[in-house]
Amino acid sequence: MEQVPLSHILILSSTLFFLGVYGFFSRRNLITMLMSVELILNSVNINFIAFNKYLFPHQLEGIFFTMFIIVVAAAEVSISIAIIINLYRRFKTIDIEDTTTMKY
Amino acid sequence: MSASTIIFYILATLVVVFGALTVFSRKIFRAAISLLLSLTFIAGIYFLWNVDFIGALQIIIYVGGIVVLIIFSIFLTHHSGQSLPKAKTGKKLLSGIMAVAGLGFTTWVVSQYVFKPAPGVVPVEPSVHNIGIQMLSYSDYGYVFPFEVINILLLAALVGAIVIAIKKSQDTEE
Numbered sequence: 133m134e135q136v137p138l139s140h141i142l143i144l145s146s147t148l149f150f151l152g153v154y155g156f157f158s159r160r161n162l163i164t165m166l167m168s169v170e171l172i173l174n175s176v177n178i179n180f181i182a183f184n185k186y187l188f189p190h191q192l193e194g195i196f197f198t199m200f201i202i203v204v205a206a207a208e209v210s211i212s213i214a215i216i217i218n219l220y221r222r223f224k225t226i227d228i229e230d231t232t233t234m235k236y
Numbered sequence: 237m238s239a240s241t242i243i244f245y246i247l248a249t250l251v252v253v254f255g256a257l258t259v260f261s262r263k264i265f266r267a268a269i270s271l272l273l274s275l276t277f278i279a280g281i282y283f284l285w286n287v288d289f290i291g292a293l294q295i296i297i298y299v300g301g302i303v304v305l306i307i308f309s310i311f312l313t314h315h316s317g318q319s320l321p322k323a324k325t326g327k328k329l330l331s332g333i334m335a336v337a338g339l340g341f342t343t344w345v346v347s348q349y350v351f352k353p354a355p356g357v358v359p360v361e362p363s364v365h366n367i368g369i370q371m372l373s374y375s376d377y378g379y380v381f382p383f384e385v386i387n388i389l390l391l392a393a394l395v396g397a398i399v400i401a402i403k404k405s406q407d408t409e410e
Contacts, residue, residue, distance in 0.1 A: 151259050213308075
């Protein structure tokens with residue numbers, strides 16, 4: 133059975149990665165920055181699964197790394213949502229340009 | 237081209253399109269819904285590759301947990317119908333140049349490199365049975381120690397989220 137070449141999958145995941153990078157640097161809202169981080173983590177997951185499937189099909193290491201990345205992403209999102217809600221309660225905004233109390 | 241190849245390219249296009257909508261949309265709620273659709277199509281790619289367990293995890297944790305949490309926090313912190321302020325042009329330009337340069341470089345490296353699969357190996361079925369056995373084995377290549385470490389991490393994240401987000405009412409009374 134013919135397969136999709138591995139390089140196409142890598143180009144898909146790097147496109148997703150750099151979309152996330154663009155969003156992370158150009159957005160000013162904390163929640164949209166968090167969404168960009170999710171895109172980056174997902175592109176890494178696609179890479180791990182593709183390498184495991186194409187190059188090392190006799191092992192399962194890529195699947196384990198993907199599972200651990202998903203768990204770490206869940207922990208990260210819960211903590212950052214808590215921080216965002218706390219920040220909103222204090223400053224009434226979650227725009228990173230306006231929360232400058234601890235700057236300098 | 238076989239059917240699975242065509243389905244892969246369709247799913248990949250949808251993932252990239254909705255990822256771009258997540259990044260470029262000025263309405264935050266639309267961005268969250270695009271993120272949800274993008275993650276769902278990534279789960280579709282996993283199902284196409286026969287890694288069912290990871291696809292199920294993707295749907296349960298990302299789509300069912302993380303995106304719902306993000307939507308809740310949008311409801312808590314935004315007024316509906318308001319679009320986000322525009323980013324500064326310099327910042328936009330800088331991050332655009334960074335992203336395009338990085339993507340071009342990565343594409344160039346990937347297209348130059350020849351990937352060689354491990355020769356003469358018997359593929360392992362990525363079933364829940366095999367994953368579970370290796371996950372909880374404490375012989376070589378077992379993952380029981382990272383499993384326990386991730387348990388501690390999740391417990392710490394749970395306690396930390398509650399501690400950070402709790403309202404300190406006694407502080408304001410003093």
